[in-house]
Amino acid sequence: MKFRVDRDAFADAVAWTARALPARPAAPVLAGMRVEAAEDGLRLSGFDYEVSTRARVDADIEETGEVLVSGRLLAEIARSLPAEPVELHTDAARALLTCGSARFTLLTLPLEDYPVLPEMPGSAGSVPADRFAAAVRQVAPAAGRDDTLPMLTGVHLAFRGDALTLAATDRYRVAVRRMWWRPEDPALSASALVPARTLHDFARSLPSGGNVGVALSTLPLGEAAKSSRGEGMIGFDTGSRRTTSRLIDSDFIDYEPRFPAEAAARAEVPVAAMAEAVRRVALVADRSTPLRLSFTEGEVVLEAGSGDDAQAAEALSVAYRGEPMRVAFAPGYFLDGLGGVGTETAWLDFTLPTKPVVVSEVPAEEGADPDFRYLVMPLRVS
Incomplete structure (x- = not known):
């Protein structure tokens, strides 16, 4: 050679x-x-x-x-x-x-x-590489890292016609991203639970432009092939590079009921300014110290630390509708949600201070559903 x-x-x-x-x-x-x-x-x-x-x-x-x-x-x-x-x-x-x-x-x-490499499964469709990589970056941080709970270490891909939905959770938060893709069969209805680490490594190395081919193992015959969990294997192909991965053999949680049907209050916040303020205030917070946010009309006050510990506070102008609300988060979890938002401003929807908060993109069209949603459990503070 x-x-x-x-x-x-x-x-x-x-x-x-x-x-x-x-x-x-x-x-x-x-x-x-x-x-x-x-x-x-x-x-x-x-x-x-x-x-x-x-x-x-x-x-x-x-x-x-x-x-x-x-x-x-x-x-x-x-x-x-x-x-x-x-x-x-x-x-x-x-x-x-x-x-x-x-x-x-x-x-x-x-x-x-050396073992024989597996063959690629049958082609299921293709998706724009840039958008797919961005979607994985939005969702993968919410996946769990505890290998004793394999179901939570994966990213769930749901294929329904020309809609592809990615979701991940570690029990304390749920990230969901919906996007368009081009299926080989418009009637395809299948899903796959892919190890988050594998999917993230592949997505971050995708070249800009072009498409990614998605290959999915499904049940082999009849109508069942259109409604399987994609058991076995998934493959991704960019032309010059391809990867296959065994799927996690587990059902994913039914996450939609966890998202509140209605919000009692909503804040629209500037994503970049809010993320910078969170990082500054969180400098005084350790792993067990929550970040506290107090929302009133036109303003949010961020605080961390108390008593004899180091303390920080910062106020930020926001649009807010509803009764005053005070919630607390683990700073890293809240930043992961803001980091997944692809719009300049984000919605924060509240029900009660102790109930899940939903961070989402602001849709381009009024009345449309956001493509990215991130549900996070607040922390209890005295």
């Missing part, structure tokens, strides 16, 4: 592929990255039995072949290479990498022990 490839393209593809490699592999070969010089270019792949990644890079192929090398080591080498073309060829049980005056000799792993 022998090829020559652009350094930046090679380093970028290696770094992306390495994201699927386990930190503590169950078998030594799972720490490997397969490097294949094929007639259509250079192919890189990684697999840990849960997530697979595959990338293709244009390269000058002098001799086809494939080799398995330590993926993390290759990624570290690739990002430190000088700005020169990269050459790699194999010699017996070694892979020799050259870039400018830099030379590296890598030991190879037994390719025959």
Whole structure:
């Protein structure tokens, strides 16, 4: 095997592929990255039995072949290479990498022990890459991180016709984002619970522009194929990169009833100014210290700290309708909600000080439903 490839393209593809490699592999070969010089270019792949990644890079192929090398080591080498073309060829049980005056000799792993990568499921449709990446960024922070509750560590994708809804929760908050997508079958009705970490890693590396193909395993025959949970696997394809992931085998919670049907009070706040004020006031708050917000007509006062502790307060002009309201949040949870809002101002809808608060985007059209909603439980304060 022998090829020559652009350094930046090679380093970028290696770094992306390495994201699927386990930190503590169950078998030594799972720490490997397969490097294949094929007639259509250079192919890189990684697999840990849960997530697979595959990338293709244009390269000058002098001799086809494939080799398995330590993926993390290759990624570290690739990002430190000088700005020169990269050459790699194999010699017996070694892979020799050259870039400018830099030379590296890598030991190879037994390719025959490497597992076969899963095939992509059947295509379900496509979604604009930029909008999909933004939607994942809005929702993924609300997913849980407790692996003993797998259902809460995922992002739920619900496909209904040309509507795609992403949702995540850790029990204390729920983030929901609705968006348009292009299904292969307009009658498709399916859902998938995808590990949040996997989805976030894929979304943050998406190139700007273009579309992402979504491939979903469904029940194989008849009408049941239109109403499955997408059991088994989901895949995403950008053309030069693709990834597959096993789905979390669990039903997602019915989150819609948790959103209040009506609000007793509503504030419309400037997102950027509110987020900056929260960060400043929260400087005196530790993990157990709540951020207190007192809403009255035309103003909100943010406070943190009390008694002998450090204290901070700041007032901000807002539009407010309803009786005065005083609520308290964990600062990080409240900031995650504001960070998901894609409009300049956000709605905060209240019922009672001890009941969930809904942070949402302000729709462009009056009377329309917001595309992003974030429900967060307030903290009880004396």
